[in-house]
Amino acid sequence: MASRSEEDLCCPVCQEVFRDPVVLSCSHSFCKDCLKRWWREKPTPQVEPPLNRALKKLCESFLQERDQRSSEALCSLHSEKLRLFCLDHQQPVFKVEFDQTAEHIKVQARHTERQIKEQFKKLRQFLEEEEEARMAALREEEEQKSQMMKEKMEALSREIAALSHTVRATEDELRAEDVSFLNNYKAAVERVHSDRPGQTPGQPDLQHLEQDEGHGLLQSCGEYTVWILENMVL
Structure with missing residues (x-):
């Protein structure tokens, strides 16, 4: 569709831009050739109207500008010169399209940035909760083993006593008469064997408690950290 300015410069007979426009007494303008053809069909002689020089110059200027634009690549939507070239699609593009694409890239980048921040926020919250749970389990294990060690020390104290x-x-028996000691020798040996310090059933030895302190939790935390790193998805 022609622009409004082009419509104003069109002859009402041929619907083209004026060529040698002339103006009638009624102030209407026509192409000179269009008016002559119409007059030839009329038997009444007519006085040739004057040339509308201002309109002629305006039409010539418009046609010249239109010819220049037609020689350049124009955007089919905006009727503007294509000033940029897209390397990916190997074709010229209009600046507005370039600006719109650049803005779309910015919007997409901001959206992706928000998603990344949200994912890492959830991950940090999860890791903090997991850390608190692991530390609570470690403190509970420490208290249990401390209590076991205390009970073991108390048992050792009783055995030493x-x-x-x-x-x-x-x-005392050794200081007594030799015959009395020999008579009580068997009972003394049995008493010594029965009083020898030994491990109380159900209680781990101290060396085992020391070596096992926190080992299970540390190994579990290490394996869990590796699992997070291998399965983390943004």
Whole structure:
């Protein structure tokens, strides 16, 4: 569709831009050739109207500008010169299209940035909660093993006290008459064997407690960290 300015410069007879426009007394303008053809069909002689020089110059200027534009690549939507060239599609593009594409890229980048931040926010929250749970389990294990160690030390103290009592009793018997000691020898040996310090059933030894302290949690945390790194998806 022609622009409004082009419509104003069109002859009402041929619907083209004026060629040698002439103006009638009624102020209407026509192409000179269009008017002559129409007059030839009329028997009444007519006085040739004057040339509309201002309109002629305006039409010539318009036609010249239109010819220049037609020699350049124009955008089919905006009727503007294509000033940029897209390397990906190997074709010229209009600047507005370039600006719109650039803005779309910015919007897409901001959207992706928000998604990344949201994912890492969730990941940090999850890791903090997991850290708190692991530390609570470690503290509970520490308390349990401390209590077990305390009970073990108390048992050892009782065994040491019993051995001390046995030693004193044996020393007293050694100071007695030889015959009396020999008569009580079997009972003394049995008493010493029964009072020897040993591990209380159900209680781990101290060396095992020391070596096992936190080992299970550390190994579990290490394996869990590797799992997170291998399965983390943005």
